[in-house]
Amino acid sequence: MQCFKTIEYLKNSYGERISQIADQRRSGKKLVGTFCLFVPDEIIFAAGADRVILCGGKNDTVSIAEQYLPRNICPLVKSSFGSIVNNGCSGIRSCSHFSMVDMIVAENTCDSKKKMYELLGEYVPTYVIDLPQKPDTPEALKYFLSELEKFRGVMEQLTGNKVTTEGLRQEIRSSNETRRLFHRLYELRKEDPSPISGSQVLKILQKQYFLSPDKLKEYLRMLIEEVESVEPGQVRKPRIMVSGCPMPGGNTKVTDIIESRGGVIVAEESCTGTRSFWYLVDEDKDPMTALAERYIKIPCSCMSPNDRRIDNILELAREFRVDGVIHYTLQFCHGYNIEKQKVQKALKEAGIPMLSIETDYSDSDVEQIGLRVDAFMEMIS
Amino acid sequence: MQCFKTIEYLKNSYGERISQIADQRRSGKKLVGTFCLFVPDEIIFAAGADRVILCGGKNDTVSIAEQYLPRNICPLVKSSFGSIVNNGCSGIRSCSHFSMVDMIVAENTCDSKKKMYELLGEYVPTYVIDLPQKPDTPEALKYFLSELEKFRGVMEQLTGNKVTTEGLRQEIRSSNETRRLFHRLYELRKEDPSPISGSQVLKILQKQYFLSPDKLKEYLRMLIEEVESVEPGQVRKPRIMVSGCPMPGGNTKVTDIIESRGGVIVAEESCTGTRSFWYLVDEDKDPMTALAERYIKIPCSCMSPNDRRIDNILELAREFRVDGVIHYTLQFCHGYNIEKQKVQKALKEAGIPMLSIETDYSDSDVEQIGLRVDAFMEMIS
Numbered sequence: 001m002q003c004f005k006t007i008e009y010l011k012n013s014y015g016e017r018i019s020q021i022a023d024q025r026r027s028g029k030k031l032v033g034t035f036c037l038f039v040p041d042e043i044i045f046a047a048g049a050d051r052v053i054l055c056g057g058k059n060d061t062v063s064i065a066e067q068y069l070p071r072n073i074c075p076l077v078k079s080s081f082g083s084i085v086n087n088g089c090s091g092i093r094s095c096s097h098f099s100m101v102d103m104i105v106a107e108n109t110c111d112s113k114k115k116m117y118e119l120l121g122e123y124v125p126t127y128v129i130d131l132p133q134k135p136d137t138p139e140a141l142k143y144f145l146s147e148l149e150k151f152r153g154v155m156e157q158l159t160g161n162k163v164t165t166e167g168l169r170q171e172i173r174s175s176n177e178t179r180r181l182f183h184r185l186y187e188l189r190k191e192d193p194s195p196i197s198g199s200q201v202l203k204i205l206q207k208q209y210f211l212s213p214d215k216l217k218e219y220l221r222m223l224i225e226e227v228e229s230v231e232p233g234q235v236r237k238p239r240i241m242v243s244g245c246p247m248p249g250g251n252t253k254v255t256d257i258i259e260s261r262g263g264v265i266v267a268e269e270s271c272t273g274t275r276s277f278w279y280l281v282d283e284d285k286d287p288m289t290a291l292a293e294r295y296i297k298i299p300c301s302c303m304s305p306n307d308r309r310i311d312n313i314l315e316l317a318r319e320f321r322v323d324g325v326i327h328y329t330l331q332f333c334h335g336y337n338i339e340k341q342k343v344q345k346a347l348k349e350a351g352i353p354m355l356s357i358e359t360d361y362s363d364s365d366v367e368q369i370g371l372r373v374d375a376f377m378e379m380i381s
Numbered sequence: 382m383q384c385f386k387t388i389e390y391l392k393n394s395y396g397e398r399i400s401q402i403a404d405q406r407r408s409g410k411k412l413v414g415t416f417c418l419f420v421p422d423e424i425i426f427a428a429g430a431d432r433v434i435l436c437g438g439k440n441d442t443v444s445i446a447e448q449y450l451p452r453n454i455c456p457l458v459k460s461s462f463g464s465i466v467n468n469g470c471s472g473i474r475s476c477s478h479f480s481m482v483d484m485i486v487a488e489n490t491c492d493s494k495k496k497m498y499e500l501l502g503e504y505v506p507t508y509v510i511d512l513p514q515k516p517d518t519p520e521a522l523k524y525f526l527s528e529l530e531k532f533r534g535v536m537e538q539l540t541g542n543k544v545t546t547e548g549l550r551q552e553i554r555s556s557n558e559t560r561r562l563f564h565r566l567y568e569l570r571k572e573d574p575s576p577i578s579g580s581q582v583l584k585i586l587q588k589q590y591f592l593s594p595d596k597l598k599e600y601l602r603m604l605i606e607e608v609e610s611v612e613p614g615q616v617r618k619p620r621i622m623v624s625g626c627p628m629p630g631g632n633t634k635v636t637d638i639i640e641s642r643g644g645v646i647v648a649e650e651s652c653t654g655t656r657s658f659w660y661l662v663d664e665d666k667d668p669m670t671a672l673a674e675r676y677i678k679i680p681c682s683c684m685s686p687n688d689r690r691i692d693n694i695l696e697l698a699r700e701f702r703v704d705g706v707i708h709y710t711l712q713f714c715h716g717y718n719i720e721k722q723k724v725q726k727a728l729k730e731a732g733i734p735m736l737s738i739e740t741d742y743s744d745s746d747v748e749q750i751g752l753r754v755d756a757f758m759e760m761i762s
Contacts, residue, residue, distance in 0.1 A: 070718045070739075072453070108514040111492045114685045115719035128685065130515040132524065133489040139531075140511065143524035150520075304495045304509065332713065337451045338496035358451075 006223040033101035046167035047155035053209035056080035057251030059361035075360040077112040109302040135303045145292040168287035181220040182277040195230035198265025205272045206249040237264040244328040246271035267320040301335030324353040324380040387604040414482035427548035428536035434590035437461035438632030440742035456741040458493040490683040516684045526673040549668035562601040563658040576611035579646025587630040618645040625709040627652035648701040682716030705734040705761040
């Protein structure tokens with residue numbers, strides 16, 4: 001697979017972004033930390049604050065969290081918590097941005113995150129947006145809108161800036177532009193063979209909520225240009241869609257296994273994937289309503305029923321002409337783990353093979369998963 | 382500990398209740414199955430339907446559920462699902478009432494239940510009430526009220542009966558009467574030594590949502606009368622409060638261990654305990670508003686923040702003069718498991734010892750838990 005300069009730049013983008021954040025903080029700009037796609041960036045940016053994602057993908061900080069949290073909860077929650085409460089005494093380094101946020105804005109999605117946020121409040125000021133769990137009723141939308149309005153007030157208070165309708169419209173246009181760029185990038189992955197690997201795309205997906213919006217767009221445009229100029233390949237590989245839990249920065253385990261075993265990932269139905277950009281915000285509506293409508297549609301397994309996800313998986317599988325789906329669940333993530341039944345049934349009816357992987361961030365099962373992936377590749381090749 | 386005739390009657394009440402339900406169904410009365418305290422009985426009864434609880438406490442049906450659900454989720458969810466989908470082919474018997482319900486009314490509380498309900502819909506008509514997860518905002522109350530109004534409509538449609546304001550008021554008075562009887566029973570447990578064991582009280586707690594309201598009141602009155610006439614005991618035992626997950630019918634494991642190791646349970650901060658009756662419904666308000674206000678206050682760990690539970694634990698520990706708290710979590714119940722940190726901290730500050738038990742429905746760890754309980758008893762005696 002061809003190498004892309006943009007991916008190399010991305011790998012080295014951390015330090016530059018940290019300097020930018022440090023400079024901004026010195027000049028009084030606030031930094032908000034988020035964990036989840038359900039928190040609308042547009043409101044944070046319209047208040048004049050910056051934002052970084054705090055979802056942890058590193059295995060090192062899991063053991064720190066296990067001093068406070070049960071062991072048998074999801075590694076993402078443990079890694080994130082460990083990164084924030086890590087005071088350095090353990091000898092384990094957390095990424096710098098974890099300690100730089102002025103406020104965490106969280107949301108009620110899954111049980112573990114929800115309860116972890118309560119403990120987090122003792123370390124960093126934490127504001128939680130409540131989320132109705134039924135995505136398709138007018139009353140749920142109204143409740144979510146009221147929660148976003150409160151959040152808007154919290155951002156105004158944090159920054160001392162007014163969040164104006166015009167400011168929101170501008171940020172919506174900006175975020176939609178990013179989303180359109182992701183759509184363009186994904187469009188290129190529909191070619192067969194795909195001109196870019198999943199491991200490469202994952203790099204930019206993982207950085208999307210870490211970089212500033214402008215820098216992200218710049219990288220996306222550069223990458224698209226590079227990918228567009230790739231000569232059509234000859235060697236066809238099994239086309240895989242990964243569907244399920246996110247892979248936050250630091251965690252590339254399943255992607256690496258799949259692509260080192262001969263497959264190529266052409267789509268990720270995941271929060272580090274299509275869920276982050278698939279739906280655009282309506283630019284013609286009242287901005288707060290448009291935001292509520294768009295964000296409540298994110299097909300996270302916390303929603304019930306979550307038929308939108310099933311439909312989306314089938315749509316993606318068709319559009320990206322996948323040979324198979326690898327359903328990826330982080331250990332003890334009850335939501336995606338139980339929802340897997342519905343995904344499996346829908347894919348079976350559509351004649352698309354599926355392999356299910358449940359894992360954590362450790363290396364202990366890499367070989368075992370590899371063998372299962374080998375068998376799956378053989379079956380679908 | 383003295384035996385009570387009421388408890389013996391209760392043990393044999395199953396057949397009579399099943400006959401009653403069968404008769405009612407023949408005459409057209411509908412039967413609703415529920416899983417959770419958040420579904421207001423008053424609305425079901427005001428619609429002229431009857432209600433039984435479907436939470437499973439039996440270990441036998443867990444293996445049936447594991448054909449459909451992940452193994453690493455809570456035993457209560459697996460046992461309940463297994464009891465309902467069990468078609469008898471397995472040779473395992475489910476209780477008769479699981480197959481008699483016309484409709485299941487569920488609620489969005491924890492991840493596992495929420496996603497299990499989606500699968501359940503394929504076996505029994507299932508209606509889900511959404512539940513905001515922030516218990517103390519006017520907007521959350523408004524959203525919950527709108528969900529209860531919809532539920533009221535669903536009940537009217539199921540039964541063909543109108544749910545009137547007067548009907549609701551009557552059911553609220555009736556349910557409050559039951560709650561007051563439970564308060565009276567618990568009041569007697571404040572005596573030292575307690576005149577009744579936790580194992581005995583658990584029998585009536587487990588049956589409270591299975592029996593008809595009238596029969597439950599009858600049993601409660603009989604039991605109170607019996608307990609009131611117990612001669613004051615001489616042998617003092619360590620007074621234990623169990624706090625955490627529910628113990629549905631079929632599951633008496635932790636209670637049995639504690640009381641066979643020399644303790645006496647004097648209070649249960651649990652859904653099979655105080656959470657079911659502690660708060661009354663305001664009889665003077667608009668009944669639907671009063672129901673929403675009362676039910677949203679149930680301090681389940683699905684609520685965030687759930688300070689009401691912490692306050693309630695401290696209040697109960699004081700009122701019931703407990704020597705120690707045993708925090709009981711069903712395996713993989715992330716909510717109670719993570720919230721345990723806050724409970725532990727609060728109890729430590731109050732100088733009340735706590736032992737934490739995480740277990741499932743199997744017998745494999747009975748001896749091990751017993752040894753830990755022994756050590757705890759020694760410490761607090």
